Amino acid sequence: MKAGRLGQLLGIDYPVIQGPFGGGLSSVSLTVAVSEGGGLGSYGAHHLRPGAITKLVAELKASTTRPFAVNLWVPLGREEEPRLNDVELGRHIERIRPYYNALSIDAPSAEDVRSQPCFDEQVDALMAAGPPAVSFVMGIPPHRVIRRAKRLGIAVIGTATTVDEAIALENAGVNVIVASGSDAGGHRGSFLKPVRESLVGTFSLVPQVADAVALPIVAAGGIVDSRGVTAALALGADAVQIGTGFLATRESGASVIHKKALVGSQARTTVLTRLFSGRTARGIPNRFVREMAAHEEDVPPYPIQNALMQPIRRAAAEQGRGDYVNLWAGQAAALTPVGLGAGEYLASLVEARRR
Amino acid sequence: MKAGRLGQLLGIDYPVIQGPFGGGLSSVSLTVAVSEGGGLGSYGAHHLRPGAITKLVAELKASTTRPFAVNLWVPLGREEEPRLNDVELGRHIERIRPYYNALSIDAPSAEDVRSQPCFDEQVDALMAAGPPAVSFVMGIPPHRVIRRAKRLGIAVIGTATTVDEAIALENAGVNVIVASGSDAGGHRGSFLKPVRESLVGTFSLVPQVADAVALPIVAAGGIVDSRGVTAALALGADAVQIGTGFLATRESGASVIHKKALVGSQARTTVLTRLFSGRTARGIPNRFVREMAAHEEDVPPYPIQNALMQPIRRAAAEQGRGDYVNLWAGQAAALTPVGLGAGEYLASLVEARRR
Numbered sequence: 001m002k003a004g005r006l007g008q009l010l011g012i013d014y015p016v017i018q019g020p021f022g023g024g025l026s027s028v029s030l031t032v033a034v035s036e037g038g039g040l041g042s043y044g045a046h047h048l049r050p051g052a053i054t055k056l057v058a059e060l061k062a063s064t065t066r067p068f069a070v071n072l073w074v075p076l077g078r079e080e081e082p083r084l085n086d087v088e089l090g091r092h093i094e095r096i097r098p099y100y101n102a103l104s105i106d107a108p109s110a111e112d113v114r115s116q117p118c119f120d121e122q123v124d125a126l127m128a129a130g131p132p133a134v135s136f137v138m139g140i141p142p143h144r145v146i147r148r149a150k151r152l153g154i155a156v157i158g159t160a161t162t163v164d165e166a167i168a169l170e171n172a173g174v175n176v177i178v179a180s181g182s183d184a185g186g187h188r189g190s191f192l193k194p195v196r197e198s199l200v201g202t203f204s205l206v207p208q209v210a211d212a213v214a215l216p217i218v219a220a221g222g223i224v225d226s227r228g229v230t231a232a233l234a235l236g237a238d239a240v241q242i243g244t245g246f247l248a249t250r251e252s253g254a255s256v257i258h259k260k261a262l263v264g265s266q267a268r269t270t271v272l273t274r275l276f277s278g279r280t281a282r283g284i285p286n287r288f289v290r291e292m293a294a295h296e297e298d299v300p301p302y303p304i305q306n307a308l309m310q311p312i313r314r315a316a317a318e319q320g321r322g323d324y325v326n327l328w329a330g331q332a333a334a335l336t337p338v339g340l341g342a343g344e345y346l347a348s349l350v351e352a353r354r355r
Numbered sequence: 356m357k358a359g360r361l362g363q364l365l366g367i368d369y370p371v372i373q374g375p376f377g378g379g380l381s382s383v384s385l386t387v388a389v390s391e392g393g394g395l396g397s398y399g400a401h402h403l404r405p406g407a408i409t410k411l412v413a414e415l416k417a418s419t420t421r422p423f424a425v426n427l428w429v430p431l432g433r434e435e436e437p438r439l440n441d442v443e444l445g446r447h448i449e450r451i452r453p454y455y456n457a458l459s460i461d462a463p464s465a466e467d468v469r470s471q472p473c474f475d476e477q478v479d480a481l482m483a484a485g486p487p488a489v490s491f492v493m494g495i496p497p498h499r500v501i502r503r504a505k506r507l508g509i510a511v512i513g514t515a516t517t518v519d520e521a522i523a524l525e526n527a528g529v530n531v532i533v534a535s536g537s538d539a540g541g542h543r544g545s546f547l548k549p550v551r552e553s554l555v556g557t558f559s560l561v562p563q564v565a566d567a568v569a570l571p572i573v574a575a576g577g578i579v580d581s582r583g584v585t586a587a588l589a590l591g592a593d594a595v596q597i598g599t600g601f602l603a604t605r606e607s608g609a610s611v612i613h614k615k616a617l618v619g620s621q622a623r624t625t626v627l628t629r630l631f632s633g634r635t636a637r638g639i640p641n642r643f644v645r646e647m648a649a650h651e652e653d654v655p656p657y658p659i660q661n662a663l664m665q666p667i668r669r670a671a672a673e674q675g676r677g678d679y680v681n682l683w684a685g686q687a688a689a690l691t692p693v694g695l696g697a698g699e700y701l702a703s704l705v706e707a708r709r710r
Contacts, residue, residue, distance in 0.1 A: 335563060
């Protein structure tokens with residue numbers, strides 16, 4: 001199995017990109033293992049401050065000479081710097097206070113909630129650090145960012161959830177487009193229309209994007225085993241991006257309780273929810289999602305809800321409380337093999353193609 | 356390209372089943388063209404009275420010696436024989452009266468609305484007529500029906516939208532399972548859980564169903580061209596079922612305005628709506644869907660809403676009013692080739708595999 005034109009562009013041996021999960025689910029050892037195995041390891045850095053991004057890229061460069069990608073979230077115009085007065089913020093905190101209490105942690109301060117990493121500063125740090133590739137979700141990276149990346153020889157990967165988004169990304173000048181179908185786990189990156197109007201299945205999205213743009217296409221969403229890799233390439237993709245499958249590997253930063261949840265028949269059911277971050281993401285429903293379901297529409301936007309929930313997500317993962325943690329998973333999660341190393345898993349995806 | 360174990364079971368040359376669209380969108384000439392071309396033609400008969408089913412099967416048998424399937428909808432327990440008093444019925448009629456008026460037609464009488472075909476009588480007529488295969492959506496066909504079909508040598512095809520539904524159908528004794536992903540156009544056949552909790556993309560659903568059951572599997576939803584056929588087989592399907600693509604062929608019973616809507620970029624956007632029938636179905640949004648969107652949750656259940664809308668659907672199709680007609684379409688509709696005959700289209704799906 002060869003990686004074709006995308007392999008040449010990115011310098012990878014196999015047409016497999018590891019999904020760039022953020023919020024601490026990525027790990028340097030996973031990124032490195034995938035890149036050393038001949039795929040493109042990724043690291044989701046949207047939650048990191050500029051200094052941490054600088055350190056991250058240095059650590060990755062010191063750990064592998066192979067290409068890797070670092071991912072950021074483009075701010076959505078309509079959500080940018082949401083202002084919430086103290087009364088409103090207090091109301092949202094009171095609603096989830098029972099969960100802070102259940103985990104014996106404090107609610108974040110208003111200052112913590114309001115001081116989130118700034119995209120422009122993140123991008124500056126990232127470009128200065130100079131990773132081999134950068135990937136973006138949630139929007140079109142600004143023109144100045146794409147221009148700077150090109151000058152520096154950094155490949156720019158954009159993410160589309162609809163054909164129109166793919167065309168917009170191609171017009172903006174990115175080098176590679178990930179076509180992320182509604183089967184995918186984690187956050188939906190829709191940016192031209194609301195998420196609920198942008199849920200196109202991977203099977204339908206990939207060939208339409210392949211027909212609509214000239215750039216190399218990466219299929220994402222529901223790809224877990226070698227059957228999925230073969231099918232995605234047949235649909236017109238140049239490569240695949242796999243999130244859930246790599247999340248379950250030994251090297252990932254996911255908690256033990258998260259990895260356990262990805263195995264077996266309960267992983268067949270996933271839901272889309274804004275409850276964990278203020279943006280819509282797909283995961284396995286648990287007690288928190290069920291108890292809070294009535295408030296789904298009244299959750300403050302990202303990054304407010306994300307900041308409010310961060311201590312809960314972290315503490316629940318540490319304490320092994322699967323009932324309160326964000327169990328991101330794609331719709332084919334139940335196909336995930338148990339307990340593999342990332343290199344071994346990557347090999348299982350591409351070896352079968354040699355038969 | 357061979358049809359494998361499913362080909363032997365159904366007696367077809369190619370692993371392609373034409374989706375059994377009901378409500379007048381099927382046509383004898385389409386069913387016959389697909390079956391004569393080496394696939395399995397289907398006819399959706401859920402809207403027909405027993406006498407019409409008897410005539411239909413006789414006509415199909417007289418037109419082809421090849422196998423074909425006739426499809427019925429299994430009644431959902433919770434909706435069966437819904438009772439609506441005259442006041443409620445009147446309220447629902449008044450809401451859509453502007454559309455009756457716009458099309459210069461009368462609202463149906465309360466008697467018409469309440470006298471819908473009875474499933475048990477439909478099945479009796481169908482079994483007595485003895486088609487080569489019967490297919491079902493919306494539920495598990497009753498045990499007595501499966502037993503009778505087996506005694507008569509009629510193949511029974513069930514339709515699942517989740518892994519659990521596939522397992523339930525296998526346990527009930529059907530011969531073939533269609534795994535219908537959320538990419539699919541037309542009515543969603545979910546029966547164990549509500550439709551909104553059963554939206555699994557084709558890419559994710561097919562390999563999980565293939566792993567969960569021993570029966571031959573047919574992939575449905577988002578398959579329009581030969582890339583889709585190749586991908587579906589790679590994911591573990593024994594065959595594909597294609598709705599939208601055949602709906603666009605010359606022989607189908609779809610209106611000119613419907614076939615026209617399937618071509619081009621406006622077909623990239625589809626929505627799920629209960630407005631046309633009282634059951635959730637996927638189609639291209641038009642003026643009727645937009646104007647009535649606020650009433651989506653207050654639509655009476657099938658078959659009441661279906662009966663109320665039947666004159667509107669029919670008149671709008673006849674009068675070429677795309678703004679009022681039910682434009683059923685899957686999420687890959689925009690890939691549909693224009694104006695092909697069904698045999699030519701079927702050949703395009705399987706010929707490419709010979710390269």
